[in-house]
Amino acid sequence: MNNALLRIQGLRTYFYTEEGVVRAADGVDLEIFPGETLGLVGESGCGKTVTAKSILRLIPDPPGRVVEGSVFFEGRDLLKLDRRSLRREIRGNRISMIFQDPMTSLNPVYTVGEQVSEAFRAHRRIGRARALRESVEILGRVGIASPERMVREYPHRYSGGMRQRAMIAMALACRPALLLADEPSTALDVTIQAQILELMKHLREEFQTSILLITHNLGVVAEMADRVAVMYAGQVVEKCGVERFFDGPAHPYATGLLHSFPGMARRAGRLDPIPGSIPDMVRPPEGCRFHPRCRKALPRCTENPPPVTRLEEGHLVRCWLYE
Amino acid sequence: MLRFILRRLLALIPTFVGITLVVFIMIRAIPGDPILTILAEDYSEELAQEYRQKMGLDRPVVVQYLIWLKGMVTGDWGNSLISQEPVIREVAKRLPVTLELLVLALAFAVVFSVPFGVISAVKPNSMPDHTLMTVSMLGISLPEFFLGALLLIVFALKLQWLPATSFVPLSGGLFENLRHMLLPAVTLGSARMAMFTRLIRNSMLEVVRQDYIDTARAKGLSEWLVINKHALKNALVPTVTVIGLQIGYLIGGAIIVESLFALPGIGSLGIDSILQRDYPVVQAFVIVSATGFLLANFAVDIVYTFLDPRIRVR
């Protein structure tokens, strides 16, 4: 199991705010294998974006800081890599990222062509004209109609779906080994969502890119992912194959997520939301962080944090029920 | 783009007409019949009537205004009551001095405030940031006459590095001219520089939190490009608007600075003419400064559209 493309171990990313220390990622363990798509799911605020940004060291400092852990990628710990190598060799080159909201992730005062060109020029010694030609080419590949014209337009002339296509073009410009896709379709309406997912599937085949796919939407997971990691309050609580997950996961939180998802509930005949809400990340509950909301909580769940148990090959769960 | 500029230029006309109307009414509203003043002892009803006719004062007010406006537009601004010289000649002589002062002051403010604001914003709450913010707070609160006097005492009187209250026009050599303009320009520009520094800092702090800055970093761009290309251009958009609004204060400040440093500009002309009740000159002063303010804001509008494509009209 040491052939992972990316391996995150014990990642802790904290934000030092006036209310206290926000433990946004608090011991995250994740790995992504070559060619696979890993779906990272969990409620809003559980630390998905923070985990992805920590990989590329995009956490704003202050107030945030990665305080512990390692992120091994192609034999090097990205958290210890010098800034220059990180910029030249990793960011936008071996690992790209696309963000949650396409309306705000393109710079409004530069043309899309300029912004896509930059992705080429940051990593290859090519001139302006050549980079622009390649931008036209890749914009066409992600489905922008008449890219020769659109390349000269500013983002405000693009619709949400087109912007996300442009973001994808930018991310794939240097054929990265890994794409961090933070809810790439959440902000778009349903038909556009489907188009973007279709495009990502297609490009995944073509470019042989591994994907960390962050999403709320279990439908997207079913559609795209090979494996699933479930996050709760800054920790990964369950990791398993996608079939295993939809057949019935082990962790009560994962089960709750599945039952509160409209698409699944239809099959089960009822919608069953998880009671309560995500805990305060400054002072998370003692013991298991999920115990105040857990229907199966045991006395010891309130006292000690549960260990990670391996149920079978590739299926890990952080819960006292399986100890 | 050219059509856009032309359209904005045409839009200035109503404002300009408004200014002239206000000035016209203002001058008419000054108490006292000018005929009475001119004729004085020789006053008689017939003579007064003749003068009224000659000066067009018997015509309807609207016609009077149009005749006056035509004079203003064609450069017939009347003669100074004091020197009897044509007002336009005096203004033409002094305008370059004021324009140079304004340009230098604004250039000083912008050239320093941009890097200062960026340095402050890149590491907020660091030593450089605290220093710059403290100094700029001071700069904003110092009035021109105080700062100007201070600079005069230190650099002209004590150190004697720079001349005090004398003036060398551009024709007297660029270096000598700049030597004489340095203190006035710094005096006039300092408060604006301090203000722009704070503005750019706050604007930058807002911008660096935006998603597109993460996008730029995630692409692998250098921190230099992320800050000075992606963040700065966005941060300048709101700043430029304020710069436009500040030009009015700058023109006001020029009056004080010109008087303090005895520069032969429009500002000191305005002050002198008001003190001497030299109405044709006062009238010219008001129209020239108001028009200058109008044109400066027009220039800012144009810069603004270059910075922000979203408001560019096709």
Ligand SMILES: Nc1ncnc2c1ncn2[C@@H]1O[C@H](COP(=O)(O)OP(=O)(O)OP(=O)(O)O)[C@@H](O)[C@H]1O
């Ligand atoms: N710049 C910041 N300053 C302070 N706290 C932050 C900052 N960024 C994130 N956090 C905190 O980190 C925690 C995790 O946030 P994160 O954005 O990773 O959640 P998420 O799982 O991506 O949620 P969503 O599904 O809504 O995107 C939240 O509690 C959030 O308040």
Ligand SMILES: [Mg+2]
């Ligand atoms: Mg998020």
